[in-house]
Amino acid sequence: MQARKDRKLIFEPPTATEHTRIRQGLSQYMPVEDVENFLKGKYILVGRGRRNEVYLLTRALLELYQKISTHRHPYFTGLYLGELENETFEPSLHVLRMLTAKAKEKVIVRTTDEGEQHFLYGHNLSLNHLQDPSLLAEMESRVIITNQRGEGIGFCDIATKGTQKPELIRLKDLGWYLRRGW
Amino acid sequence: MGKKQVEQLAKKFGYLEYMVERYFALFGSETEVFLEGNEKKLAKTIRCNELVTTPVELKERLVVKGFELEQIQGLQYAFQVKAGQLPLGATTEYLLGHYMLQSPASMWAVETLKPKGIDLVADLCAAPGGKTTLIAQLMENQGAVLATDISRSRIRALRSNISRMQVENTLVIRMDAANLPEMGFLANAVLLDAPCTGEGLIPLDPTRKRSRTLQDIVTLTAVQRKLITAASKLLREGGILVYSTCSFAPEENEEIIDYALRNCPLKVIDTGLSIGDPGFSTPFNQSLDETLVKARRLYPFKHHTEGYFICKLEKIAN
Numbered sequence: 436m437q438a439r440k441d442r443k444l445i446f447e448p449p450t451a452t453e454h455t456r457i458r459q460g461l462s463q464y465m466p467v468e469d470v471e472n473f474l475k476g477k478y479i480l481v482g483r484g485r486r487n488e489v490y491l492l493t494r495a496l497l498e499l500y501q502k503i504s505t506h507r508h509p510y511f512t513g514l515y516l517g518e519l520e521n522e523t524f525e526p527s528l529h530v531l532r533m534l535t536a537k538a539k540e541k542v543i544v545r546t547t548d549e550g551e552q553h554f555l556y557g558h559n560l561s562l563n564h565l566q567d568p569s570l571l572a573e574m575e576s577r578v579i580i581t582n583q584r585g586e587g588i589g590f591c592d593i594a595t596k597g598t599q600k601p602e603l604i605r606l607k608d609l610g611w612y613l614r615r616g617w
Numbered sequence: 618m619g620k621k622q623v624e625q626l627a628k629k630f631g632y633l634e635y636m637v638e639r640y641f642a643l644f645g646s647e648t649e650v651f652l653e654g655n656e657k658k659l660a661k662t663i664r665c666n667e668l669v670t671t672p673v674e675l676k677e678r679l680v681v682k683g684f685e686l687e688q689i690q691g692l693q694y695a696f697q698v699k700a701g702q703l704p705l706g707a708t709t710e711y712l713l714g715h716y717m718l719q720s721p722a723s724m725w726a727v728e729t730l731k732p733k734g735i736d737l738v739a740d741l742c743a744a745p746g747g748k749t750t751l752i753a754q755l756m757e758n759q760g761a762v763l764a765t766d767i768s769r770s771r772i773r774a775l776r777s778n779i780s781r782m783q784v785e786n787t788l789v790i791r792m793d794a795a796n797l798p799e800m801g802f803l804a805n806a807v808l809l810d811a812p813c814t815g816e817g818l819i820p821l822d823p824t825r826k827r828s829r830t831l832q833d834i835v836t837l838t839a840v841q842r843k844l845i846t847a848a849s850k851l852l853r854e855g856g857i858l859v860y861s862t863c864s865f866a867p868e869e870n871e872e873i874i875d876y877a878l879r880n881c882p883l884k885v886i887d888t889g890l891s892i893g894d895p896g897f898s899t900p901f902n903q904s905l906d907e908t909l910v911k912a913r914r915l916y917p918f919k920h921h922t923e924g925y926f927i928c929k930l931e932k933i934a935n
Contacts, residue, residue: 455694491785499737499788502802503763511776512788529780532669533711555712586713609712612781 446500446508449489452498453481454520457489460517460524463577473533480512489520516577526606527592534587535579535587536582544571544578544591550584554589560603571601578603626652630931632826636816642901643867647918651884655819655917661698663690663716664724664747668754670715678710688803689721692728694754695792696745714782719747722817722915722925723810725859727751729888729929730808732762739804739851740764740843741794742812744771746778752808753784762787763804765794773838796845798850806857808906809848811841812867813862817924819919834868841873849881852932858883861927865914870926874912875905885911885932896928 441467457479462471471540481569482488492500500512510517517526526534535543546554549563566583571593580589580603591610593601625642627634630652641648663686672694676686684701698705705711705718732738732752743749743764752762755902764779764787766772772791778786794809813824814829814837841862848858860877862869872894877883884909896912898905912928 484759493761493786495736495759496786496788497762499802503788506800507792508790510772510791511779514785515780518904520642527780529783532783551709555709582709586709588712609781610707612712612777613707615912616869 442484442510444484444488444510446480446482446490446504447479448514449479451486451520453489453587454479456519456522457516460526461534462513463575464526464534464579465539469537479516481519482508489516489519489524490514491516496615512545526604528589528609528611531579531587531589531609535581535585538579538587539575541573541575542578543581544574545581545583545585546588548583551588554580554605554608557608557610557614559605560591560605562601564603580608587615600617627677630656630826631823634829635831636772636826636829640865642898643865648818651916651918654916655713657820657822657917659720659917659921659923662719662721663696663698663705664692664719664751665694665696666714666750666754666782667694668758669713675715676709677733677830678715679708682708692721692724692894695719695721695724695853712781717747717750717778717782719751720803720923722863722920722927723747723861724751725892725913725915726808726810726859726925726927727755729890729927730806730859731889732756732806734760735805735807736760737802737804737808738762739797739807739848741797741809741848742766742806743775743789744768744811745774746782746817747812748783748808749775749780749787749837750778753779753782753786755784756865758784760786764789765792765797767791767793769824783819795837795840795847798847801855802851803853804851804856805853806859807848807851808859808861810845810861811837811844811869813837813864814866815839816865817863817915817917817926820923838868838873841869842876845873845877846881849877849932851881854882854932858930859927860930861925863923863925864927865916865924867897867903868929870914871897871900871905871909872903874909874928874930877930878906878908881931884933885909886929886931887911888913888927888929890927894919896926 515529591603652916686696689695744766799802895910
């Protein structure tokens with residue numbers, strides 16, 4: 436088996452376009468003013484490698500980063516906000532809890548207990564996994580999946596929206612920490 | 618203890634003979650009790666992540682799922698798991714970062730550091746992140762933690778745990794911590810949980826009864842000396858260094874501290890722990906620094922945790 440290559444990231448501040456994409460990406464899930472409050476007083480860095488990873492740093496972490504960055508680039512730092520892919524920004528599991536707490540009503544889809552387990556095993560969701568499937572018609576296409584307690588457990592795309600049998604396509608779920616986390 | 622008795626005990630408990638000889642030199646008449654203690658399974662323990670939930674809420678949720686939890690004395694956020702049908706590493710609460718599977722010994726090491734309110738803590742050899750995430754928890758996600766590890770595979774686990782446990786104040790670098798002083802910054806506190814032979818893990822991994830040689834100890838002490846020297850250089854004057862291992866071997870513990878006291882501007886201070894036996898100042902008939910009795914040793918047969926060594930040091934003027 437071929438050994439996985441080391442991930443080497445070069446950290447830089449985001450470009451103006453990337454700044455906009457990050458804000459747009461977050462505001463899919465939470466109100467714009469909450470996005471601004473969340474980012475206020477913090478610093479964004481993009482770790483550029485095979486992927487463009489976006490990190491949010493406090494002042495204390497930024498100062499540490501500035502001290503060490505002349506010698507080494509970090510492997511990981513602060514809050515991993517997500518990833519810039521092509522023209523879009525995809526939030527990470529690290530930021531899911533915060534996003535769920537601030538999320539707009541129309542992006543929250545609650546599962547049944549059975550649906551929660553099904554989803555955490557890495558599967559897509561169908562209507563019978565949802566607590567109230569009738570709400571799906573009012574939802575935006577990109578949603579946060581929560582359990583019965585309202586805790587964020589992942590992200591989905593609503594596919595075939597508007598048809599008789601919409602399906603929620605899994606983008607990310609917390610089960611990743613078991614399947615791939617190590 | 619005669620050679621025959623050593624052979625008998627080594628055979629009875631499945632150890633290499635040199636290990637039993639050494640244990641006898643350290644523990645004398647308690648040797649057999651010590652060896653019996655290593656045969657007992659350790660209780661599973663978890664640490665509540667107070668960045669996400671409270672110990673009360675966590676207990677309530679896990680009890681509903683059939684777990685029986687008992688709070689560990691002296692660690693308000695830690696529980697011994699006395700019963701439960703589900704695997705602890707696969708509950709929704711685990712995935713949500715509500716708890717970490719962690720031994721009390723490693724929690725005591727972080728408690729000794731007292732990281733709350735400290736601006737910059739360095740955690741050397743940090744993966745897979747049990748101690749790093751507890752440091753962040755006690756710092757309430759404030760300040761900054763510099764976490765390093767040299768292992769490519771283990772650092773992925775560190776990243777995963779930081780993310781799962783909602784830690785936001787760490788900067789992780791994959792590197793040999795011995796090279797950290799070249800970066801020219803100083804920390805207020807350093808945790809060095811040094812790579813070791815892991816003899817203290819025998820209750821969890823009995824293969825270690827036969828898989829470690831004296832040469833392994835020699836090899837690791839060279840690494841440990843290098844790391845403690847680097848840790849001392851990283852510290853500001855008045856800064857705190859906690860050195861820990863999961864080994865019983867004085868060569869990896871008291872002798873490393875003795876080496877550091879002779880070569881670095883450090884002094885041993887009280888750990889503040891109410892648990893543990895004093896460190897050895899005269900192991901194997903050697904005469905080491907007398908202040909080593911302030912260090913703490915934890916044993917499976919006495920403290921019902923893995924074998925552990927914790928020593929707290931303060932950096933003094935050069």
